[in-house]
Amino acid sequence: MATAAWGRAAKRLVAALLLPLGILLSPAAPGADGEELLPALKVAYVYNFTRFIRWPAGSPDRPFVVGVIGDAAMAGHLRALEREGKRVDGRPIAIRGFQGPDDLEPTDILFVGGAAAPWLDAIRRRTAGKPTLLVGDTPGFAGRGVAIELFRKPDIFGKSERLRFRIDPAALKDRGLTVSAQLYDVAEVVR
Numbered sequence: 001m002a003t004a005a006w007g008r009a010a011k012r013l014v015a016a017l018l019l020p021l022g023i024l025l026s027p028a029a030p031g032a033d034g035e036e037l038l039p040a041l042k043v044a045y046v047y048n049f050t051r052f053i054r055w056p057a058g059s060p061d062r063p064f065v066v067g068v069i070g071d072a073a074m075a076g077h078l079r080a081l082e083r084e085g086k087r088v089d090g091r092p093i094a095i096r097g098f099q100g101p102d103d104l105e106p107t108d109i110l111f112v113g114g115a116a117a118p119w120l121d122a123i124r125r126r127t128a129g130k131p132t133l134l135v136g137d138t139p140g141f142a143g144r145g146v147a148i149e150l151f152r153k154p155d156i157f158g159k160s161e162r163l164r165f166r167i168d169p170a171a172l173k174d175r176g177l178t179v180s181a182q183l184y185d186v187a188e189v190v191r
Contacts, residue, residue: 039077041163050088052180055131063094064108071113112136131176142190147171
C-alpha cells in the first residue's frame with residue numbers, strides 16, 4: 001500500500017514539474033528530437049524547483065534572480081521565463097549572466113554550467129551562507145557543492161533517456177533554503 005501511495009505522489013510531483021512544458025515547448029517544430037527539447041526541459045525543471053523550495057522572505061520590490069555562469073546558451077534559454085512573465089512568490093523573474101566568479105551578484109538560483117568547472121570552489125565560497133540554490137547539469141557537480149544536478153538517465157527499456165535530477169543535502173546546508181520532502185521523493189540523493 002505504501003508503495004502505491006508513493007507512486008501516486010511521485011507521479012503528481014513529476015506532472016507538476018513538467019506542467020509548464022506546453023507553454024515553453026510550443027515554439028518547437030513538430031517532430032523535434034530530444035536534443036532540441038532538452039534546453040526547454042532544463043528551463044522547466046529550474047522554474048519548477050521554485051515550487052518545492054522556499055527561500056527566506058525576499059523584498060517584494062526585488063525580482064527573483066536566476067543567474068547563469070559557464071553556459072551562455074542556457075542563459076538565453078532561461079530568458080523564456082522573463083518573456084513569459086513567470087513569477088516566483090509574486091516577484092518577476094530576472095535572468096543575469098555572469099562571466100566569472102568575480103562578477104557574481106546576489107541571485108536566488110545560480111545555474112552553474114560546465115565551463116564554470118574550474119571556478120566551482122570560488123563559486124561555492126562566493127555564495128556560501130547565502131540563500132542561493134546552485135543548480136547545474138555537469139556530471140559530478142552534485143557532491144562538489146552544487147545542490148541540484150540535472151542529468152539524463154536511460155528509461156527502463158534503454159530506448160530513450162529522461163531528464164532526472166539528484167540533490168546534495170550537504171550543498172543545501174546553511175543556505176536558509178527549505179526543500180520539500182516531495183522533491184527528495186523523486187530525486188536521487190547524494191550521500
